[in-house]
Amino acid sequence: MHDVVIAGAGPVGLLLACELGLAGCDVLVLEQEAEPTEWKAMPLGMRGLSPTSVEVFHRRGMLPGLLRASGADQYAGADADLEVAPAPRSVAHFAGMMLDPADIDADALAYRLPSPVLEGIMTSLEAVESVLAEQAAKLGVKILRGARVSALRQDADSVTVQAGDQEYQARWLVGCDGGRSTVRGLAGFAFTGTEPLFTGYTMLATVAEPNPLRPGFNLTPTGMYLRMPTPGHIGMLDCDGGAYDRTRQPTLQHLQSVLRRVSGTDVTLDDIHLASTFTDRAMQTDSYRQGRVLLAGDAAHIHSPLGAQGLNTGIGDAINLGWKLAATVYGYAPDELLDTYTQERHPVGAHTLEWTRAQSAVMQPDPHAQAIQTLVRDLLNTPDGVTYVYNRTSGASTRYDLGSTHPLVGRNAPDFRFTDGKHLSDFMKEGGSLVLDFTADQRLHGGHVGHADLIRYVAAPVVNDLGCGALLIRPDGVIAWADDHDPDLTAFERAAERWLGATTL
Structure with a gap:
């Protein structure tokens, strides 16, 4: 029996697999596609990673590889x-x-x-997946491609997944299989939201010269179009109520008609090499967990790509869930720890849906x-x-609501720089929790921080402590407890036991 089976070897599924593998879990990833598709490569696979997402790769030691794979040697960090x-x-x-x-x-x-x-970076799905797949392999994660999930059943102790003519059993199943998630449907998650206001198109075309389209984003009275630097790479939004969804393949004539109407130009398309449609349908599951089945990324929430929030929200899901699921697998987590995945990430997903709806409405x-x-x-x-x-x-x-009034608690930890030149990120490659002790007398030292396998203790001065004396940082980089230069040790104990299942004294 595997500890965890993950359905989907996209960025979210692979990052989750890496987090679980880093903790020593037995992980199997089932991916329905036998090979990566051309849609994941540049230019159509282009995606933007936010600074917070880039930091995830940095903290796990994968940023140099990601920059190389993305052709971002001049990253403006x-x-x-x-x-x-x-x-x-x-x-x-x-x-x-x-x-x-x-x-x-x-x-x-x-x-x-x-x-x-x-700073964020421009990358591609192909680049992100290649780096994560390489890391997953190093951590002992097994990835089966061409394995489409077709059925599942669960009981109180395990989940059995059918893929092809094989069955796979695990203690937990996580659906990271995209907006049309099979796992979501099979497990019976409620999926509700709003219907679309537009049909979006992305295409790689041959455009007749002279090309009347202006570079970059162009919001017009009838929609929007985007002319990318790669010749013929064009995106457009047509406010038609989502009438031309993925139910049919767009023809050259249709794409040219929409582009002319949206751009207000007489642009001519000579040929279409690749084309696809999408909408701003915005939907979310009411919970990210049903028994031993969990969801992450687009399987849990879908919305328009406006603002490049989809991939980044999914990365946030994976980094939040990974350590919590690993702690549950090993049995040292508090009973309610896994429930905090939905509690923390569902509001983030809901805000993302609102953010993209607002953009659709104003267009x-x-x-x-x-x-x-x-x-x-x-x-x-x-x-x-x-x-x-x-x-x-x-x-x-x-910022997650972790029950503290301290302004840093619940936030992603800033990259504190120590006076010896090291950074917080230098201590996070192994994925464990950290206590940073900036107090002169090291109040948390000398027996207060135990369970070295769960919590690493770092006592050293920093260039700017932001007024803090000590912090407890979860494996996902979120500050679970913070205090001034006279730390409340009782409050620290409560935070450590709540989030890490560790009695530290």
């Missing part, structure tokens, strides 16, 4: 030796309205410290939406507006 973190250099767009990163108010970005990874061609668009555009031309969008899209504003 911040200089980690600076005293103050520089303002972000990219903030993307909102509903096709481009934003100026120079308008970001860096002083309003809470707890931002200098780090090698303060509509009716007079009311156009009036709101004018208002939003004015707001986005202010530092407050741009800073707000950056906080939402970068993951910087994500």
Whole structure:
């Protein structure tokens, strides 16, 4: 019997497999595709990773490989030796309205410290999956391709999965099999939400010259189009209520008609090499767990790709679930730990759906939406507006409610730099929990931190302690407890036992 079977070898499934493998779990990944498709390679497989997602790869030692696979040798990460973190250099767009990163108010970005990874990167699904698959193999994870899940049954102790003519048994099953998740349907998850307002298209085409399409995002009175740097790589949104979904393959004539209407040009397409459709249908399961079956990524929530939130939300799911599921497998987790996966990640997914719905609504061609668009555009031309969008899209504003009033608790830990030149990320490659003790007398030392297999104790001065004396950091990088320079040891004990199942005294 496996500890965990994961359905889906996309970025979310593979990252989850790596997290479980890092903890020593026996993991099997079942992927329905025999080989990666051309849709995952550049240019159509292009995806944006937020700074928070890039940090996940950095903390697990996979960032150099990801940068190489992404062709991002000139990654514009911040200089980690600076005293103050520089303002972000990219903030993307909102509903096709481009934003100026120079308008970001860096002083309003809470707890931002200098780090090698303060910027997002452009990558591809192919690059992300190749790096994660290589890491998974090193950790002993087995990946079976061409194995489509067709049935499952579960009892109080295990889950049995049918794939092809084989059955696989595990203590837990996680569906990371995308927006049309088979696992979600077989396990009976409720999946509710809103119907689409537009049909989206992405294509690789041969465009006749001269090409009248403007580069970049272009929001128009009838929709939006995006002309990418790669010749013929075009995206467009048609506000047709999602009428032209994946039920039919778009023809050259149809794509040209939509592009002309959306762009307001007489553009001519000579040939279509690849084309696909999508919508802004926004749906979410009411829980991310049903018995011994869990969901992550698009299997748990779908929405439009506006704002590049899908992949990043899925990465957040995987890094949150991985250590909790591993702790449950090994039996040292508190009974309620696995339930906190839904408690923490479901609101994040719900906010993502709201974020993308807002963008869909403001792009509509009716007079009311156009009036709101004018208002939003004015707001986005202010530092407050741009800073707000950056906080939402970068993951910087994500904070879990962990029952503490301390402003750092529940946030992703800043990359504290120690006076010897090391960073917090240097201690996180193995995936365990950390106690950082900045107090002069090392109040948490000398027996207060036990269970060395669960909690690593690091006592050293840092360049900027953000007013903290000590912190407890979970394996996913989230601060579970923080206190000033006279730490409350009782509160520390409660936090360690709640999140790690560890009695430390």
